[in-house]
Amino acid sequence: MRKLCIFLLSLLFVYSINLNTTVKAQGVPPKVSADGAVLMDAATGKILYGKNMDKPYPPASTTKIMTALLTLERCNLDDVVVVGKNPPLADGSKIYINEGEQFKVKDLLYALLLASANDCAEALAEHISGSNEQFAKLMNERAKELGCTDTNFVNPNGLYNDKHRTSAKDLALIMRELVKHPEYTKIATTPSYKIPPTNKSKEARPLWNGNKLVQKSSIYYFSGCEGGKTGYTVQSDHSYVASATRNGQRLIVALMHDKNKTFFPDSINLFNYGYNNFQLVKMYSKGDVVTNYSEKGLNIKLLAGEDFYYVKDKNDAAKATLKIENKDLSSLSFKNGDNVLNASVTLKGAPIENLKLLSDSDHIVNISTAYQSMTNNVGKVITAMVSVVIPIIIITFIIRRIKLRANN
Numbered sequence: 001m002r003k004l005c006i007f008l009l010s011l012l013f014v015y016s017i018n019l020n021t022t023v024k025a026q027g028v029p030p031k032v033s034a035d036g037a038v039l040m041d042a043a044t045g046k047i048l049y050g051k052n053m054d055k056p057y058p059p060a061s062t063t064k065i066m067t068a069l070l071t072l073e074r075c076n077l078d079d080v081v082v083v084g085k086n087p088p089l090a091d092g093s094k095i096y097i098n099e100g101e102q103f104k105v106k107d108l109l110y111a112l113l114l115a116s117a118n119d120c121a122e123a124l125a126e127h128i129s130g131s132n133e134q135f136a137k138l139m140n141e142r143a144k145e146l147g148c149t150d151t152n153f154v155n156p157n158g159l160y161n162d163k164h165r166t167s168a169k170d171l172a173l174i175m176r177e178l179v180k181h182p183e184y185t186k187i188a189t190t191p192s193y194k195i196p197p198t199n200k201s202k203e204a205r206p207l208w209n210g211n212k213l214v215q216k217s218s219i220y221y222f223s224g225c226e227g228g229k230t231g232y233t234v235q236s237d238h239s240y241v242a243s244a245t246r247n248g249q250r251l252i253v254a255l256m257h258d259k260n261k262t263f264f265p266d267s268i269n270l271f272n273y274g275y276n277n278f279q280l281v282k283m284y285s286k287g288d289v290v291t292n293y294s295e296k297g298l299n300i301k302l303l304a305g306e307d308f309y310y311v312k313d314k315n316d317a318a319k320a321t322l323k324i325e326n327k328d329l330s331s332l333s334f335k336n337g338d339n340v341l342n343a344s345v346t347l348k349g350a351p352i353e354n355l356k357l358l359s360d361s362d363h364i365v366n367i368s369t370a371y372q373s374m375t376n377n378v379g380k381v382i383t384a385m386v387s388v389v390i391p392i393i394i395i396t397f398i399i400r401r402i403k404l405r406a407n408n
Contacts, residue, residue: 188227
């Protein structure tokens with residue numbers, strides 16, 4: 001019986017974890033060909049659909065979204081990159097850059113994202129970190145910062161290496177950060193681009209966007225798609241990651257290890273599933289008054305510390321509820337804007353996230369007030385101790401008297 005209880009409690013624990021990370025809908029999710037897949041809400045990071053989402057796969061050229069992210073975070077678009085001796089030797093897809101050739105960062109990013117140029121990925125990596133190896137360390141550090149747990153990058157372009165891995169969920173987390181950069185979405189949705197002549201090439205280099213979800217002439221065109229990245233090697237099969245926004249809600253799709261090359265229609269089906277079944281709700285804007293705190297003569301407004309969103313099933317009328325921690329603020333000093341309390345937000349009993357509550361004003365506790373508060377607290381403790389200790393002493397005395405009489 002004891003083992004059965006432990007087993008049932010374990011199941012309940014696992015189930016509660018799943019509620020906290022995945023939102024379920026009444027609609028039936030589409031079937032996808034890829035072995036690893038994720039549909040993520042970008043505002044909250046909640047998983048709306050997952051299939052082997054934490055299993056690492058070789059990502060091929062979808063790796064380049066991390067290279068693009070680090071480039072946008074660490075470089076200006078007009079910075080000049082001087083190509084070293086190694087990038088021109090890169091295998092696979094490339095635009096055939098030359099040693100000593102000079103490019104603007106912007107032009108290399110267009111080649112990276114539109115033409116999936118492996119040589120340009122290495123040129124950017126060397127420009128930022130000095131070598132592919134050092135850049136890979138930077139990639140892995142950034143991945144951990146973004147919450148990736150099943151990722152190990154070895155190179156900046158995704159050329160196959162048996163130690164070069166990421167998961168569909170991690171890939172979505174990286175895209176979630178990358179799509180915050182408007183420069184990325186501008187590049188990733190551009191149908192075609194020409195890299196102007198350089199000091200080593202008199203001819204412009206034309207580039208075309210292979211992402212069919214942004215091509216208006218394609219049967220796979222998806223209105224609202226903000227760009228994406230494909231990937232393929234023999235060992236990794238096909239992979240794809242993309243984002244789309246509709247009615248203010250941004251979704252991210254990541255597909256990995258797709259043997260059938262159906263990632264474009266599968267992505268569309270996942271996006272439609274997300275928009276048809278899930279709703280992004282903005283519960284508070286940063287600075288909104290959440291509640292009034294009034295205790296022991298202290299009266300302040302508690303403000304939302306950030307924009308707070310949650311995702312719910314469109315067919316479910318349930319609303320999120322707020323529970324504020326019970327804490328005495330009257331004896332504490334704090335300033336306007338300080339995080340003084342936290343609130344837990346739940347939906348149908350399942351935890352969503354915590355919300356920081358900020359004070360709208362200063363509250364200074366002087367020494368005499370603090371001393372008086374401490375004295376009062378000490379007095380309460382002493383009173384409580386006396387009320388417990390004295391009866392114990394009396395009872396002990398009576399018991400000893402009874403024992404003495406019995407012995408006599």
